[in-house]
Amino acid sequence: MAGMTIGLVLDLFGTFFFAMSGCILAARRKFDIIGSLFLGTLAGLGGGIIRDLILGTVPSAFNNPLYFVPPVLAALLVFFLFHSVQRFQRPLLIFDAGGLALFCITGTVKALSLGMNPVASALLGLTTAVGGGVLRDVVANRVPQLFNPDDLYAVPAMLGSALVVVLWSAGIYGTAAAMCVAAVVFGLRVVSLHYG
Amino acid sequence: MAGMTIGLVLDLFGTFFFAMSGCILAARRKFDIIGSLFLGTLAGLGGGIIRDLILGTVPSAFNNPLYFVPPVLAALLVFFLFHSVQRFQRPLLIFDAGGLALFCITGTVKALSLGMNPVASALLGLTTAVGGGVLRDVVANRVPQLFNPDDLYAVPAMLGSALVVVLWSAGIYGTAAAMCVAAVVFGLRVVSLHYG
Amino acid sequence: MAGMTIGLVLDLFGTFFFAMSGCILAARRKFDIIGSLFLGTLAGLGGGIIRDLILGTVPSAFNNPLYFVPPVLAALLVFFLFHSVQRFQRPLLIFDAGGLALFCITGTVKALSLGMNPVASALLGLTTAVGGGVLRDVVANRVPQLFNPDDLYAVPAMLGSALVVVLWSAGIYGTAAAMCVAAVVFGLRVVSLHYG
Numbered sequence: 001m002a003g004m005t006i007g008l009v010l011d012l013f014g015t016f017f018f019a020m021s022g023c024i025l026a027a028r029r030k031f032d033i034i035g036s037l038f039l040g041t042l043a044g045l046g047g048g049i050i051r052d053l054i055l056g057t058v059p060s061a062f063n064n065p066l067y068f069v070p071p072v073l074a075a076l077l078v079f080f081l082f083h084s085v086q087r088f089q090r091p092l093l094i095f096d097a098g099g100l101a102l103f104c105i106t107g108t109v110k111a112l113s114l115g116m117n118p119v120a121s122a123l124l125g126l127t128t129a130v131g132g133g134v135l136r137d138v139v140a141n142r143v144p145q146l147f148n149p150d151d152l153y154a155v156p157a158m159l160g161s162a163l164v165v166v167l168w169s170a171g172i173y174g175t176a177a178a179m180c181v182a183a184v185v186f187g188l189r190v191v192s193l194h195y196g
Numbered sequence: 197m198a199g200m201t202i203g204l205v206l207d208l209f210g211t212f213f214f215a216m217s218g219c220i221l222a223a224r225r226k227f228d229i230i231g232s233l234f235l236g237t238l239a240g241l242g243g244g245i246i247r248d249l250i251l252g253t254v255p256s257a258f259n260n261p262l263y264f265v266p267p268v269l270a271a272l273l274v275f276f277l278f279h280s281v282q283r284f285q286r287p288l289l290i291f292d293a294g295g296l297a298l299f300c301i302t303g304t305v306k307a308l309s310l311g312m313n314p315v316a317s318a319l320l321g322l323t324t325a326v327g328g329g330v331l332r333d334v335v336a337n338r339v340p341q342l343f344n345p346d347d348l349y350a351v352p353a354m355l356g357s358a359l360v361v362v363l364w365s366a367g368i369y370g371t372a373a374a375m376c377v378a379a380v381v382f383g384l385r386v387v388s389l390h391y392g
Numbered sequence: 393m394a395g396m397t398i399g400l401v402l403d404l405f406g407t408f409f410f411a412m413s414g415c416i417l418a419a420r421r422k423f424d425i426i427g428s429l430f431l432g433t434l435a436g437l438g439g440g441i442i443r444d445l446i447l448g449t450v451p452s453a454f455n456n457p458l459y460f461v462p463p464v465l466a467a468l469l470v471f472f473l474f475h476s477v478q479r480f481q482r483p484l485l486i487f488d489a490g491g492l493a494l495f496c497i498t499g500t501v502k503a504l505s506l507g508m509n510p511v512a513s514a515l516l517g518l519t520t521a522v523g524g525g526v527l528r529d530v531v532a533n534r535v536p537q538l539f540n541p542d543d544l545y546a547v548p549a550m551l552g553s554a555l556v557v558v559l560w561s562a563g564i565y566g567t568a569a570a571m572c573v574a575a576v577v578f579g580l581r582v583v584s585l586h587y588g
Contacts, residue, residue, distance in 0.1 A: 035343040147427040228541040
């Protein structure tokens with residue numbers, strides 16, 4: 001139960017981070033607030049919906065209306081705070097990194113707890129982590145950040161998903177372990193951005 | 197049973213309207229008739245397929261071959277009637293508005309009748325309504341109409357989905373109510389186009 | 393059992409062919425090897441995943457880790473062999489044709505064997521065949537090859553799917569029949585490329 005709660009909290013934060021990245025991209029593209037809300041929702045919920053469709057369960061976002069709170073918050077925040085800011089590339093990437101770090105964990109854990117094999121679980125965690133960002137970029141008609149050869153986008157998430165599988169199999173996955181993995185993935189991603 | 201029939205009829209008309217928008221876009225892009233058939237099919241059936249995947253049911257289009265009739269009709273109509281027309285923007289948007297008006301209703305009703313909660317049902321109705329158009333635009337490599345800041349694309353469909361939830365909960369949803377909601381959504385969308 | 397094995401072998405070869413097309417496109421776009429691996433995986437597995445989601449089964453790729461071997465192979469091959477090649481258009485299209493020829497068969501057969509009606513089965517076979525290529529092109533931000541009016545992309549796959557339905561219904565579908573259909577589809581596609 002406590003594990004579920006932690007999972008939900010991490011998932012909602014991940015949703016918020018990706019939603020921020022979507023809303024910031026929408027602001028750069030001069031979309032209005034409704035467009036921002038859509039792109040943020042797609043970025044925040046898209047990866048988890050793909051994961052849940054593959055797992056054959058009703059997507060969590062449609063089971064629990066709480067999941068729509070982070071995108072609404074993100075759209076309002078970006079609309080009121082970032083509206084006149086000119087250079088959004090850095091915050092977009094930082095929020096995206098936060099979502100990546102959390103979703104590679106929650107996606108892998110959900111797959112493992114539904115009984116998928118370790119390889120498929122790690123791949124589903126990775127799909128969750130990169131799915132929302134790819135949908136965001138494809139719908140906004142740009143080549144996904146994932147394919148930018150100048151920085152390591154997917155490698156930290158691959159490592160994170162693999163780490164979760166190992167920790168879970170060893171029976172030592174828990175809140176503390178999740179936090180450590182998230183910090184490692186986020187750190188690697190930010191370092192990669194810095195040197196990219 | 198009559199409700200099912202009305203639902204099917206509205207769904208087929210919505211499919212036809214979105215399919216027309218897809219085929220017209222294909223003609224503007226100089227796709228051949230097969231490309232037109234594909235883009236029309238994607239626009240007409242895409243939103244409903246996404247809805248049904250999330251609902252965990254076999255997509256209606258694959259249960260009932262009737263659903264492939266409207267895209268075929270649309271491809272033939274556009275091929276023979278609109279082939280030499282130069283300016284397609286207005287008819288594309290009008291057909292798109294018709295599909296939007298019908299799909300926000302049929303999508304919401306399908307979700308409600310499968311027992312989804314009201315919030316999720318309205319959001320699935322909206323997803324049905326905007327899904328086909330977004331897929332159409334993304335696959336034709338343009339920024340979705342949904343993100344055009346100069347007109348209100350999603351707001352009429354949001355309103356329509358919400359209205360259906362209210363009417364359904366109040367127990368007064370029926371053919372007449374559906375027609376009224378469709379007229380309101382279509383009217384708002386066309387007014388928005390006029391002033392956009 | 394032997395049928396299953398043949399199906400699996402054809403599916404893995406189809407996956408490899410489409411994965412090659414994705415990795416070659418990635419090389420043309422100067423993506424790094426991780427981007428190449430992603431685009432190859434999407435091209436190779438995307439069509440089958442869409443098919444399986446519509447069929448309501450866990451996607452084969454997530455049931456059987458073998459499916460990830462062809463994309464890894466393709467990414468390595470393209471990275472080490474094709475890295476410095478300047479003109480990739482022709483091999484990309486040839487591999488794509490190979491995937492198309494195999495997937496219209498395996499997709500249709502899977503749908504038939506899960507009890508879908510003949511029309512839906514042929515359409516799902518077609519979806520499997522064109523799905524991966526469309527996802528590949530959309531994610532790499534170009535108009536899908538499917539819509540190129542200068543060559544017949546989908547027609548050979550439509551014919552192949554229809555042939556499989558006929559052979560299956562007549563009770564004479566088997567390895568030899570599958571090979572003949574694949575040869576016909578591949579041949580038609582290559583002839584179309586030659587005269588396109």
